[in-house]
Amino acid sequence: MSQPPTAGPDFTAPGFAGCYRHPDRQTGISCQRCHQPICGECMNPASVGFQCPKCVAKGQSTVRTPRTAFGASMRSGSGGTATKVLMGMLAASYALSWLTGGLVVSLLAMWNEAVTEGQFWRLLTYGFTSAGLFGLLMNLLVLWIAGRALESLLGGWRFVALYVAAGLGGATLFFVFGPSSSGAVGASSAVIGLLAANAIVKLRGGEDIRPDIGLLVLLVLFGLLIGFNNFGWIGTVGGILVGALVGAILAYAPRDRRTPIQVVGLLGVVLVCLVVVVAKIVAF
Numbered sequence: 001m002s003q004p005p006t007a008g009p010d011f012t013a014p015g016f017a018g019c020y021r022h023p024d025r026q027t028g029i030s031c032q033r034c035h036q037p038i039c040g041e042c043m044n045p046a047s048v049g050f051q052c053p054k055c056v057a058k059g060q061s062t063v064r065t066p067r068t069a070f071g072a073s074m075r076s077g078s079g080g081t082a083t084k085v086l087m088g089m090l091a092a093s094y095a096l097s098w099l100t101g102g103l104v105v106s107l108l109a110m111w112n113e114a115v116t117e118g119q120f121w122r123l124l125t126y127g128f129t130s131a132g133l134f135g136l137l138m139n140l141l142v143l144w145i146a147g148r149a150l151e152s153l154l155g156g157w158r159f160v161a162l163y164v165a166a167g168l169g170g171a172t173l174f175f176v177f178g179p180s181s182s183g184a185v186g187a188s189s190a191v192i193g194l195l196a197a198n199a200i201v202k203l204r205g206g207e208d209i210r211p212d213i214g215l216l217v218l219l220v221l222f223g224l225l226i227g228f229n230n231f232g233w234i235g236t237v238g239g240i241l242v243g244a245l246v247g248a249i250l251a252y253a254p255r256d257r258r259t260p261i262q263v264v265g266l267l268g269v270v271l272v273c274l275v276v277v278v279a280k281i282v283a284f
Contacts, residue, residue, distance in 0.1 A: 021052070031055055034194035044274035070201065070250055071258050072155030080148030082156035086163060087143050087236055090187055094136045095130045105129050110171050110235070111183035116281055123277065124176070126235070139187045142195070150198050154250055162246050162268050166193020169242020170235035172273040178231045189235040192219055193243025216240055242264020245269060 016026045019039035027039045032046055033055040043050040051059070067073055096106035106126035115122055130136035151159040171187030178184070199212035220240070223233035249265035 033059075043191045053149060068153050068155075069204070069255075071156050071158065071253075071262065072100035072151075072153055075253075080151050081160045083143055083147035083151050086147070086160065090130060090136060090139055090143075093187075094130050094133070097129075107183065109183055109185045110174055112175055112178055112180045112241055114278065115175055116180065116284075120277070121276075123168055123171045123273070124164065126171040126174075126184070127164060128187060130187045131183035131185045131232075135185075139191045142191050146195060146198060150194060150201065153201060155276060158250055158262065162197050162243065162250065163190050163194060165246045165266060165269050166197070166239045166243035168273050169193065170239035172276055173238025173241070174231065174235040175277055177234050180284075182231055184232045184235055185209075186235050186239070188223075189239030190243075191239075192216065192236055193239035193246075195219075196240045196243035197247025197250070200244055201251050204251040235262050242269060242273070 006231050016028045017037040019025045019027050019042060020036040021042050022039050025039040025041075027037050029038055029050060030036060031038050031052040032049040033051055036052060036198065038050065038052045042052050044056045070115060093104065093108060097103070097108075108122065109121075110122050110126040124165045130139055147159070148220045150162075154162065166188055170193070172186055174182075174186075195212065196216060199209045199216070202212065220233065220236055223236040246266065246269055248266035249269070250262055252264070253259075253261040
C-alpha cells in the first residue's frame with residue numbers, strides 16, 4: 001500500500017512572514033510605524049529603520065507646506081503662472097481690439113459717462129486695456145520683470161487680486177475726479193499699482209525702498225507730461241494708492257490669522273471703491 005506524499009522541508013527562516021502587500025515574499029523586516037511585515041520593494045528608509053508606502057504617504061499628508069512671510073506656498077517650479085496669464089490677457093485684449101478696429105477696447109476701457117449709465121464692468125476691465133503697442137509692450141515688460149518675483153512672494157491668487165484691485169483703484173479715482181465725458185485705458189495703472197505694492201513688501205522685509213519711490217514719482221510725472229489733457233494720470237495715482245494699500249494688507253497681516261484678514265481686507269478695498277462710485281453717481 002502506497003504512503004501519502006509528505007510535505008517538503010520548511011526553509012523559512014524563524015520569525016519571517018509574508019509582506020502585507022506581497023504575501024508571497026517572506027521577510028523579517030517590519031514597518032517602524034504600523035509594524036506590518038514589508039519586503040525589499042516596500043521598504044522606505046526612515047530616520048530609524050524602514051516604513052511602508054502607506055505610512056510614508058500618511059506622514060507626508062500631515063506635513064505643512066512651507067510658506068513665505070506673505071502666505072505663498074514655497075513650491076519650486078511655479079514659473080509665475082498668474083503673471084503669464086495676466087500678460088496673455090493684456091495681449092489678447094490688444095489683439096482683439098486691433099482686429100475689430102478698436103471695438104473691443106471701446107467696450108472695455110474706462111468711460112465715465114458709460115459707467116454713470118450702468119456699465120460698471122468697465123471699472124474692472126479698465127485694468128486690462130493698453131494705450132497702443134508701445135504701451136502694451138511696456139506693461140508686459142514690467143509684468144515679466146517684477147510680476148514673477150512679486151507673485152513668488154504673494155502667491156497666485158493674492159497677486160491677481162492685487163492687480164485687479166489696483167486697476168479698480170485707478171478706475172475709481174478717474175471716475176471721481178476725471179471729467180464726465182472723458183475716457184482712459186488702465187493696464188498701466190494696474191501695473192504701477194503692483195510696483196507700489198512691491199515697495200511695501202520690500203519695506204516689510206526691511207529693504208531700502210527709496211529707489212522704488214523715485215521710480216513711482218517719475219512714472220507719475222511721465223503720466224502728467226503725456227496725459228495731462230486726457231486726465232489719464234489720475235488713474236495712475238489711483239493705481240499707486242490702492243496698490244500700496246493692498247500691498248500693506250497683504251504684507252502686514254498677522255501670521256496666525258493671515259489669510260482671513262487678507263481676504264477681508266481685499267474685499268473691503270473693493271467695496272469702498274464701489275461705494276465711492278455709486279455715491280458719485282447718486283450725487284449727480
